[in-house]
Amino acid sequence: MSAQEANDVLERLCNLQRMEARAFGLRYGLQPVQMEALTYLTQCNRYSNTPQAVAEYLGLTKGTVSQSLKVLEQKGFLRKQADNEDKRIVRLAPTTKGSNLAKKALFTRSLEPALAKTDSIKIAELTSALRSILRGMQQVHGRKAFGACHTCRFNENHEKNGYVCGLTREPLSVQDIQLICREHQYPH
Amino acid sequence: MSAQEANDVLERLCNLQRMEARAFGLRYGLQPVQMEALTYLTQCNRYSNTPQAVAEYLGLTKGTVSQSLKVLEQKGFLRKQADNEDKRIVRLAPTTKGSNLAKKALFTRSLEPALAKTDSIKIAELTSALRSILRGMQQVHGRKAFGACHTCRFNENHEKNGYVCGLTREPLSVQDIQLICREHQYPH
DNA sequence: TCCAATTAGTTTCGACTCAATACTAATTTT
DNA sequence: AAAATTAGTATTGAGTCGAAACTAATTGGA
Known part of the structure; x- marks a missing residue:
């Protein structure tokens, strides 16, 4: 309901x-x-x-x-x-x-003006709720995720050595991992 | 951000x-x-x-x-x-x-399957957050709300005597107030 | 009261989206 | 080397869309 x-x-x-x-x-x-x-x-x-x-x-x-x-x-x-x-x-x-x-x-x-009165913790919660809905919908309908690398299960954080894409083995910069990838998959 | x-x-x-x-x-x-x-x-x-x-x-x-x-x-x-x-x-x-x-x-x-794991309190919070975004966006862009009567500022709850629309003065049933109205306005 | 303005809806037109299909060219598989 | 696959383009016909012109009913003044 x-x-x-x-x-x-x-x-x-x-x-x-x-x-x-x-x-x-x-x-x-x-x-x-x-x-x-x-x-x-x-x-x-x-x-x-x-x-x-x-x-x-x-x-x-x-x-x-x-x-x-x-x-x-x-x-x-x-x-x-x-x-x-x-x-x-x-x-x-x-x-x-x-x-x-x-x-x-x-x-x-x-959404900035619409969220102006909302505090950032609430926004973070909202985002994570929306993300979980998105993930659910994508699973149900078998669509690709198109998320950013930093939420991808193939993204490896090598700490001081930066990030690496587990699929291509290419290094990724801090800017890179904010971008949308067609190969994106959420963690299991 | x-x-x-x-x-x-x-x-x-x-x-x-x-x-x-x-x-x-x-x-x-x-x-x-x-x-x-x-x-x-x-x-x-x-x-x-x-x-x-x-x-x-x-x-x-x-x-x-x-x-x-x-x-x-x-x-x-x-x-x-x-x-x-x-x-x-x-x-x-x-x-x-x-x-x-x-x-x-x-x-x-x-959204049912996507929300299956989420408890109903969280869903209620999510809904209210989405509603406040919606309201904000509508205000910013000057669009009509098209909400259901039960969230409308014209809707009057006369307790045992049921609901009344403050614009038309017509009585509204419990089913009625769940429906979308073109005259809908959120409370100030 | 009657004419103008307004309101609800339809129709027509031209620009555009879209899926389906057929196509070319490059790459991979066998 | 041939067959299959993959990335992209071109064409066609059905349909969306906004703009503008239209009809018909209602409202509002003088």
């Missing part, structure tokens, strides 16, 4: 976020899905900046996403560059114009 | 919910926006079951919504009927087929 209540509020909140995202994008001539792709690309790590990853993140087909990315490129919000090692792969990098817009979008629909 | 974290998780959660909603609707030949309208109509009260209210709820123009509703009617998910008092107004009532589908959709993306 209580879960139903939480459901409704969450649903409405999602709706509202989407409304604002739509309105924001419209002001800059971008469709909601284009804004979302751009935002993702400013937040993802170097393993996750491909059209395929964007498609997985947004839950759309790669054909659909390909078109949106084309528009973003034409409008100068991102650049495409072929990968050096695997020439099938396209790397997507937001331009300065693109990342500025994404930053502005994030700021506009920040 | 912590608000940023909550933001990200919430964003991803919204994304995921939308992906599931899309996938669910697709299985029944309905577009996401049509599912949302149908779901709204099974949850709203008798002041809020019009095309205009649906448009406000979804943040779309009435022209756009009019088309979606036409499809829903053609496919037999809802019925339109003219209002008796004001003949401009169209009342939208989900058919049995429609409300069954909406129920199924709600069940499919219920």
Whole structure:
């Protein structure tokens, strides 16, 4: 019964976020899905900046996403560059114009004002509750997590020697582990 | 800084919910926006079951919504009927087929399994935190609340004599006050 | 009382999203 | 070396969307 209540509020909140995202994008001539792709690309790590990853993140087909990315490129919000090692792969990098817009979008629909009165301990609790819901939903529906490395079970903290990704064995900086990864998995 | 974290998780959660909603609707030949309208109509009260209210709820123009509703009617998910008092107004009532589908959709993306391990006190806290975020976001962006009557400042509890809406002066049943209202306003 | 303004809803149009399908090219597997 | 897989693009048709023009009912003044 209580879960139903939480459901409704969450649903409405999602709706509202989407409304604002739509309105924001419209002001800059971008469709909601284009804004979302751009935002993702400013937040993802170097393993996750491909059209395929964007498609997985947004839950759309790669054909659909390909078109949106084309528009973003034409409008100068991102650049495409072929990968050096695997020439099938396209790397997507937001331009300065693109990342500025994404930053502005994030700021506009920040929870900051809405959380202003809430103390930081409560916010931490809220975040962890939301995270556990997210994890649960992803498990139930078999979706990828797309979390940041610092919450990933493959991320290894080698203390003074920094962080290492257990999948690629590559070292990760403090900034790296804040980014979204398509290979992300929560601890068991 | 912590608000940023909550933001990200919430964003991803919204994304995921939308992906599931899309996938669910697709299985029944309905577009996401049509599912949302149908779901709204099974949850709203008798002041809020019009095309205009649906448009406000979804943040779309009435022209756009009019088309979606036409499809829903053609496919037999809802019925339109003219209002008796004001003949401009169209009342939208989900058919049995429609409300069954909406129920199924709600069940499919219920938070229940994700919250299974969480105790009910925590869930109540989570809900109230989400509600305060929702309220904050609505204030910041000047949107309507669309909450249920029991959280509305116009709702009067006359104890043994039941509930009354302070706007319409109409009596409301225990079921009524669980429904979504377009006139909803949180207490000051 | 009657005409203007407002309100609820529909229709039409053009730009755009989206899934499905078919396609190219690079890489991996056998 | 051929077959299978993987990453991405192009095309097509159904459908969303906002804007604008429209109808019809109601309200509000003079």
